[in-house]
Amino acid sequence: MTEHGSHDVGIYYKVFGALLVFTVITVAVNRVHLAIPLAVTVALIIAVTKGSLVASFFMHLISESNQIYRVLVLTAIFFFFLMFLPLLGLFSTPAGTEHRSPLTPATHATAEGHH
Amino acid sequence: MDIPYTVTARPDTGLYNGKLGIWLFLASEVMLFGALFSSYLLLRVGAEVWPRGETILNIPMAFLNTVILISSSVTMVLAWASLKMNQFQKARWCLIGTFLLASGFLVVKFFEYSEKFAHGLAPKTNTFLAIYFTLTGLHGLHVVGGMVVMAFLFGPGAKMWRVAPERYTNRVEITGLYWHFVDLVWIFLFPVLYLL
Incomplete structure (x- = not known):
C-alpha cells in the first residue's frame, strides 16, 4: 500500500480561494471599461498569476524534477x-494580402497598399 | 512483459515514465493552443473592427464555468493526495466529483452554444465567432477526453488499487496533470475571448 502518512492539503484550499478571488477581480476590472491596451495588460497579468498558481501547486511544479523544467x-x-509570428506580417506582406491597422483610415491604407 | 518504470523513477530522467510522457504531451498541447492563440492575435490585429467579447458572449455563464473548472482542479488534486494518504474511497469520490464538475462545465457550455445558435450566431457569422468556436470547441473536446479517463479510473480501472496501488496513484497523478492543464487553458481563454 502507498502509505506516505499525512499530506498537507491545506495549501490546495488556499490556492482555490486565491483563484476565486482573482477570477472575481478579472470580471470586476472588466466592468470599469479600461482602454484596450491597459485592459489587456491587467487581464493578462491576472491570468498569468492564476496560471502560475495552478502550475506551481496543483501541478507541483514548485518542487519538480529538473528534467521537467528543461522540457x-x-x-x-x-x-x-509562436506568439510573435503574427508581427512578421507587419514587416513583410505579399502584395494584395495586406491588412489594415484598425487605427488607419481605410483610404490611407488602400493607398499605402500600392507602395 | 512488464512496462518498466511505472512506479520507480528511471535513473537517467529521475521520473517514472508516465510522468515524463504526460509532460512531453502537455508541451505539444501548449504548441497546439499556442498556434490558435497566435492565429487569434493575427486575426484581431488585422481586423478593422473587432467586437468586445462581452457584447456577444455571456460573461455570467463563463464566470460560472471558470468557478466550476477551478473547483474540479481542487477535487482532482485531492483525489491524488487522498491516495497518497491511503484513503482510496475518498479518492474515488473526489474523482467522481471531478467528473460531475466536468459534466457541469459541458452543460453550461451547451446552453451557451445553444443561445448563440438560436440567435443565428455561428462560426461562419464572423471571424470573432469563428475563432471563439474553434478555441472553446477544442477546449471542450479536451474536457470530454479527461472525463473518459476519469470514468475509467473510478470505474473499471479502480481494480488496480488492490494489486498495484502505487501505479494506480501515479495514473491519477498524470490524469491530474492533464486536467490542470485543461483548467490552465480556460484561465487564459476566459479573459481573452469574453472580456477583452
Whole structure:
C-alpha cells in the first residue's frame, strides 16, 4: 500500500480561494471599461498569476524534477516565437494580402497598399 | 512483459515514465493552443473592427464555468493526495466529483452554444465567432477526453488499487496533470475571448 502518512492539503484550499478571488477581480476590472491596451495588460497579468498558481501547486511544479523544467523552458522558447509570428506580417506582406491597422483610415491604407 | 518504470523513477530522467510522457504531451498541447492563440492575435490585429467579447458572449455563464473548472482542479488534486494518504474511497469520490464538475462545465457550455445558435450566431457569422468556436470547441473536446479517463479510473480501472496501488496513484497523478492543464487553458481563454 502507498502509505506516505499525512499530506498537507491545506495549501490546495488556499490556492482555490486565491483563484476565486482573482477570477472575481478579472470580471470586476472588466466592468470599469479600461482602454484596450491597459485592459489587456491587467487581464493578462491576472491570468498569468492564476496560471502560475495552478502550475506551481496543483501541478507541483514548485518542487519538480529538473528534467521537467528543461522540457518547459524549451516549450516556453518556442511558445514565445509562436506568439510573435503574427508581427512578421507587419514587416513583410505579399502584395494584395495586406491588412489594415484598425487605427488607419481605410483610404490611407488602400493607398499605402500600392507602395 | 512488464512496462518498466511505472512506479520507480528511471535513473537517467529521475521520473517514472508516465510522468515524463504526460509532460512531453502537455508541451505539444501548449504548441497546439499556442498556434490558435497566435492565429487569434493575427486575426484581431488585422481586423478593422473587432467586437468586445462581452457584447456577444455571456460573461455570467463563463464566470460560472471558470468557478466550476477551478473547483474540479481542487477535487482532482485531492483525489491524488487522498491516495497518497491511503484513503482510496475518498479518492474515488473526489474523482467522481471531478467528473460531475466536468459534466457541469459541458452543460453550461451547451446552453451557451445553444443561445448563440438560436440567435443565428455561428462560426461562419464572423471571424470573432469563428475563432471563439474553434478555441472553446477544442477546449471542450479536451474536457470530454479527461472525463473518459476519469470514468475509467473510478470505474473499471479502480481494480488496480488492490494489486498495484502505487501505479494506480501515479495514473491519477498524470490524469491530474492533464486536467490542470485543461483548467490552465480556460484561465487564459476566459479573459481573452469574453472580456477583452
